[in-house]
Amino acid sequence: MKNQEQTRYHLSESDIPRFWYNMNADSPVPPTPVFNPITKELITKEALEVLFPLALIEQETTMERYVPIPEEVREIYKLYRPTSLIRARRLEKALNTPAHIYFKYEGESPAGSHKLNTAIPQAFFNKISGTHAMTTETGAGQWGSALAMACQMFGIDLEVFMVNASFLGKPYRRVIMETFGAQVFASPSPQTKTGRSYLEKRPDHSGSLGIAISEAVEVAVESGGQKKYGLGSVLNHVMLHQTIIGEEALKQMDLAGEYPDVIIGCVGGGSNFSGLAFPFLREDLKGGQRIRLLAVEPTATPSLTRGIYDFDYGDSAGIVPILKMYTLGSDFIPDPIHAGGLRYHGMAPILSGLYNAGLVEAVAVEQRAVFEAAVQFARAEGIVPAPESAHAIRAAIDEAIDAREKDEKRVILFNLSGHGFLDLSAYDQYLHNEITNGKVPEAQLEGLAERLPKVNFPG
Amino acid sequence: MKNQEQTRYHLSESDIPRFWYNMNADSPVPPTPVFNPITKELITKEALEVLFPLALIEQETTMERYVPIPEEVREIYKLYRPTSLIRARRLEKALNTPAHIYFKYEGESPAGSHKLNTAIPQAFFNKISGTHAMTTETGAGQWGSALAMACQMFGIDLEVFMVNASFLGKPYRRVIMETFGAQVFASPSPQTKTGRSYLEKRPDHSGSLGIAISEAVEVAVESGGQKKYGLGSVLNHVMLHQTIIGEEALKQMDLAGEYPDVIIGCVGGGSNFSGLAFPFLREDLKGGQRIRLLAVEPTATPSLTRGIYDFDYGDSAGIVPILKMYTLGSDFIPDPIHAGGLRYHGMAPILSGLYNAGLVEAVAVEQRAVFEAAVQFARAEGIVPAPESAHAIRAAIDEAIDAREKDEKRVILFNLSGHGFLDLSAYDQYLHNEITNGKVPEAQLEGLAERLPKVNFPG
16 A cells, blocks of 8 residues: 555666567467568568678567567666656646556656667677667657667667758757767768659658668668668567566556556557557456557557558668558658657557557547647646657546546556657747647548558468 | 665655755854845845745754755655666776766756756745745756746746846757746846846847846846745755755665765756755764865856855846855856856855865866766766766766776765756757857956945944
């Protein structure tokens, strides 16, 4: 009982998990195959080795339930982990709800978000494989900042292709990456064939995550093995690394003496939601699922709620492996909303499979309602959330209001994946009534099924 | 021994101190009198009550050793306290030093700095005294953000006068304050007589902390008791509230099984340094002092190292009570450096007395060397520090190098008073070689003694 009175639930350094959890070991949905974007045949390990070190490729396909976290990675996790689990008591009071609202606060990471959880092992496994240089893309800048920090700590050079709209609109994110020693290019850039082809069409192209991925991958492919590529979401090994969030949260909910009825996270590629949800799903699958898992996406990029579950390219230029996922089409250009980290056309294959099988729910929310929730949360709890994370807050508040209306106790757990200190221009617009909802891209969804790549199943 | 291997030293919620520590109870230097800026006579309680609620005035003059922290204040402290004590192992390694470097990380506060430690009790004691509206000033924006958050939580309206240079150069800080519901004016502003007088001379006046203080105080004085004023540093009650930092750090150093040889903090008004140092000084005074206490200031605002220890106004317009302190003169305009929080002409009276008595050392450091230290720290520890806090890092690194050169073990503890997520334009300038050191203001120091106000000692 005493524990239930706390606000923050701390764990000690020795509680940092020693294993990541692999959802594929327990998921009722078997892993889906990956295809070569050029040949449309099943991808080979050799083709993947152009992009990733062997250790990460093995993590991508392993069916082992637990993957050990190397001691060198745990050492750096100690700089910010375990992160706090916080009971949002003041928000509960403001909402006058019988619900209990908990959040796992990944914004305590010095890079500002959960992205560091996978950046550190990606840099580590590259380092021990002899990689001296990496490339990546970044949208809002959270992933680029995290990988820049991790590469700095392992002595790896990093080139970041940053979506031009963010490069211009979020200069502070570029400065963080440069402070950590990374080289940052506005994407599309003159550095790559892909970039040049977009710049020829439009010299002031605002870019997209799909284009930036194409550029980063092209540089790795063209480097003749000198540079590897790092992706901040979507892939199985990224979901794996992020489960450290849920493993900690399991212990912390236990300290609080409660168990969630619903787990909520925002989804772009799906990694912060999956990282929190999968360890809880594992426990639930042991005894028949009883937690609701709720993924929250923007109405402007509704991959789960409006997309097709099929094979598609991971990038715009079609040079990244083809994955089975919920997709809006690799040529999808979302309306410019402030949650840059959610503006991706696809969704992690593992999460896509679980959603398709009905084990995960999804909801799309509008940008203005998201910022309304963000400001309400900030005023109650003091933390200014990232616009991405505020999608989860919106849904958590809606759940708490629903619980109030039904007069039922409900334990809500959401992932506050990052802080918003570098997104304040968006708050400025919201506070001065200059924010729009972003349009649902009806036209872009027409004829989508026909535009997807056709892959060759073996046999 | 086991504890010595940790990186972060956590305390639990129940370890949040229940008392603030009052240095005046143990200081060998007696408190100095305060004078009315208009009459130059000893100030009366009635004159102070125009600005502050009675509870804070009592804290200002109390000689009690311990002042209880109200439960309502501890409840909000729980949102972020106890903050971490972190061993900077990676920095030690990078410096190849036998020194052990610890830092108390006040940037974990949701407002981004230690300022919230006093903002919360100031808002609370105002609230219970019936205050519905407050005014304040802010330089870099750390104090304004903290008080905006605290006022929001206690339902108090807040007007903030923000130094115009920061208002223009740090728009994100304004947005944070607005997100927490505060009204923000660029200072000098047309809202006050003081502001208008400066604007008449120069419509694009860049402002100063001294002018902004004058404006905030004027609004409170002119409100006929409707609005109270809050100050983020300098005064005794602010030092008192900040001792929560040192009380926690004492317990945490004990967990680490070490005791500091030197304690370091940056000083503008002196509150973050005093907050960390005073509880350690209390322990040392029991058995004869053996810790060195090192205050670090910018060469561009060298109050301790170049100022005069005498009575002076706390603000530029001369409407704030006269305090005995190290001062560069209330008309002092510092060179524009990025550590806006350190650009104050005076210094807390308690700290001034201790420095004058030789119990505290001081050093002035140059801006370029400060940013060099900041980037080295960020690359080792992942945290991008506020430019103010980076002054402490500079001195800590210098101590660690000195220990290496003398081949001696030295335990260094410094206060990392805030993060630098809202100061990245300064990093941008540093990384692109556009930062200067700021000049030592020789001309402004000439004839200083003659310009100070003459107060009337009683009897």
